[in-house]
Amino acid sequence: MIDTRTNxxxxxxxxxxxxxxxxxxxxxMVSVSLKPATEPFAIPARxxxxxxTLDNYITAFRPEFRTYFVNSLVVSLSTVFITVTLGLLAAxxxxxxxxxxxxxxxxxxxxxxxxxxxxxxxxxxxMMRAADLLxxxxxxxxxxxxxxxxxxxxxxRGFLVKxxxxxxxxxxxxxxxxFRIFRDIVVPLARPGxxxxxxxxxIVTWQEFLFALSFTSTRDMRTLPVGLNDFIGQYGIRYGxxxxxxxxxxxxxxxxxxxxxxxxxxxxxxxxxxx
Amino acid sequence: MATFADRWLLWLFLAPAIILLAxxxxxxxxxxxxESFYETSFISPEPRFVGWAVYEKVVASRxxxxxxxxxxxxxxxxxxxxxxxxxFTALLLNQGLPxxxxxxxxxxxxxxxxxxxAAILWRFMxxxxxxxxxxxxxxxxxxxxxxxxxxDSSTAMAAVIFAALWKGFPFSTLIYxxxxxxxxxxxxxxxxxxxxGPIRRLRDVVLPAIRDVVxxxxxxxxxxxxxxxxxxxVLTRGGPQNATHIFPTKIFEAGFGQFRFGEAATYGVFSxxxxxxxxxxxxxxxxxxxNRRGTA
Numbered sequence: 344m345i346d347t348r349t350n351x352x353x354x355x356x357x358x359x360x361x362x363x364x365x366x367x368x369x370x371x372m373v374s375v376s377l378k379p380a381t382e383p384f385a386i387p388a389r390x391x392x393x394x395x396t397l398d399n400y401i402t403a404f405r406p407e408f409r410t411y412f413v414n415s416l417v418v419s420l421s422t423v424f425i426t427v428t429l430g431l432l433a434a435x436x437x438x439x440x441x442x443x444x445x446x447x448x449x450x451x452x453x454x455x456x457x458x459x460x461x462x463x464x465x466x467x468x469x470m471m472r473a474a475d476l477l478x479x480x481x482x483x484x485x486x487x488x489x490x491x492x493x494x495x496x497x498x499x500r501g502f503l504v505k506x507x508x509x510x511x512x513x514x515x516x517x518x519x520x521x522f523r524i525f526r527d528i529v530v531p532l533a534r535p536g537x538x539x540x541x542x543x544x545x546i547v548t549w550q551e552f553l554f555a556l557s558f559t560s561t562r563d564m565r566t567l568p569v570g571l572n573d574f575i576g577q578y579g580i581r582y583g584x585x586x587x588x589x590x591x592x593x594x595x596x597x598x599x600x601x602x603x604x605x606x607x608x609x610x611x612x613x614x615x616x617x618x
Numbered sequence: 619m620a621t622f623a624d625r626w627l628l629w630l631f632l633a634p635a636i637i638l639l640a641x642x643x644x645x646x647x648x649x650x651x652x653e654s655f656y657e658t659s660f661i662s663p664e665p666r667f668v669g670w671a672v673y674e675k676v677v678a679s680r681x682x683x684x685x686x687x688x689x690x691x692x693x694x695x696x697x698x699x700x701x702x703x704x705x706f707t708a709l710l711l712n713q714g715l716p717x718x719x720x721x722x723x724x725x726x727x728x729x730x731x732x733x734x735x736a737a738i739l740w741r742f743m744x745x746x747x748x749x750x751x752x753x754x755x756x757x758x759x760x761x762x763x764x765x766x767x768x769x770d771s772s773t774a775m776a777a778v779i780f781a782a783l784w785k786g787f788p789f790s791t792l793i794y795x796x797x798x799x800x801x802x803x804x805x806x807x808x809x810x811x812x813x814x815g816p817i818r819r820l821r822d823v824v825l826p827a828i829r830d831v832v833x834x835x836x837x838x839x840x841x842x843x844x845x846x847x848x849x850x851x852v853l854t855r856g857g858p859q860n861a862t863h864i865f866p867t868k869i870f871e872a873g874f875g876q877f878r879f880g881e882a883a884t885y886g887v888f889s890x891x892x893x894x895x896x897x898x899x900x901x902x903x904x905x906x907x908x909n910r911r912g913t914a
Contacts, residue, residue, distance in 0.1 A: 358710060362725075368784070429634045429638070433635035459865075468873075489639060557870070575738065597731070
């Protein structure tokens with residue numbers, strides 16, 4: 344008990360160390376992105392640019408980047424919409440159906456979230472090729488919906504099982520059709536779960552790299568992660584532009600995440616800890 | 619339940635998700651196994667059935683033992699470090715100190731950062747001339763000359779693991795923090811009154827209470843790490859001289875770099891087998907957890 348004070352300072356020191364470990368790379372990314380081309384990198388590097396400028400951002404926001412951004416946006420938002428819709432339907436059935444086969448199917452869904460993407464990509468690639476979907480939005484959207492559905496169903500089901508069935512039963516007695524009960528009672532109540540799941544799907548698809556790299560072949564279909572990876576070759580030495588692009592890729596997800604953090608954290612940990 | 623008195627409706631709700639998963643998750647698992655018995659190459663893209671020939675070729679190749687060994691080092695390194703750092707960070711965030719909420723938000727940043735961005739950032743951090751790592755180490759007097767962390771086969775793996783730790787530990791922190799918040803306060807207080815110090819409280823009260831979460835989380839991060847592609851590919855492309863080639867990067871290179879689908883699929887089958895072992899462990903861990911909760 345005597346050393347509580349020292350302990351407290353020790354803990355605060357550890358907190359500062361931890362924050363430094365996490366933040367220094369971020370700080371540097373932003374610092375370099377704001378560095379004018381005239382300021383040298385020479386070691387010892389200056390931690391913060393002498394004359395910060397947005398030049399790198401203006402140069403990095405070139406037409407290709409805008410194309411990648413639009414592609415990422417289309418693919419991610421479509422995936423979020425489809426995954427959450429199909430996931431909610433399935434999760435509802437899984438949370439209310441009592442058949443034995445339902446339990447078995449739910450295990451199969453949970454299992455699928457662990458499948459290695461690199462081990463299933465070749466057959467998916469061949470299916471997309473056979474359907475003539477390679478190098479289209481659909482190849483990516485279909486693949487992304489499939490790989491995000493397992494976790495989405497699992498998260499949503501975690502929410503739905505906690506909702507009281509009595510409301511639905513009351514509505515059924517009043518003569519409401521099952522689909523109306525789902526749409527007008529269940530979906531509104533499941534809103535926090537829907538938001539958490541949507542954030543999860545967005546984070547995953549916005550950064551997805553392997554499928555995007557394998558299924559797109561022309562520049563006009565590339566998404567941001569693949570485009571960024573291409574930039575390494577093209578603008579390898581121009582780190583200022585590379586970092587400015589990186590910041591622009593990251594800001595949308597980071598903003599969404601922090602805005603909706605409490606939903607997401609509750610959604611993810613509720614399933615992970617209690618199941 | 620009342621809502622699904624009609625079985626048809628139940629299946630209607632389930633059908634889209636089940637069909638998609640069957641077609642694009644389960645069928646491809648089987649498809650990869652089939653593919654591994656066929657040989658294709660850039661020159662002869664028409665698949666040819668060759669039985670176990672591809673397996674024999676892959677296992678006898680110089681690359682195979684390297685990929686296996688690298689995968690073990692990579693997975694063990696990342697999982698151990700990530701869970702240890704993740705756990706202690708969670709403990710630190712659960713002490714009721716000031717600025718805790720802000721620190722939690724900061725810690726979650728690398729988790730949200732897109733994988734490719736994290737990889738590019740760390741490529742830059744490790745850059746021999748311009749990177750911050752060399753700059754810091756030289757200034758601190760810990761290093762004399764610029765080190766090429768990612769281009770030197772003796773340091774590349776360690777460098778990649780360190781970057782993965784930075785990106786991955788927040789996820790473990792998140793899970794452990796939630797588990798810690800569920801630990802019974804009264805038990806901890808009772809132990810304190812009985813004179814147990816912080817280390818004894820951790821060992822005898824907290825750890826037993828969250829044992830199940832730790833077990834499940836370790837297996838889960840093992841599966842995710844073993845299959846992680848983005849970071850390694852962008853940082854090193856498996857190089858230098860195979861020093862960081864793991865299963866996912868090897869599969870991508872063989873399949874989409876060289877169009878040897880049979881070879882890529884064979885590596886895929888091996889990673890499916892590893893997954894099968896890990897999933898069995900996961901199921902056992904969860905069963906044990908449920909049983910323990912049942913008897914407690």
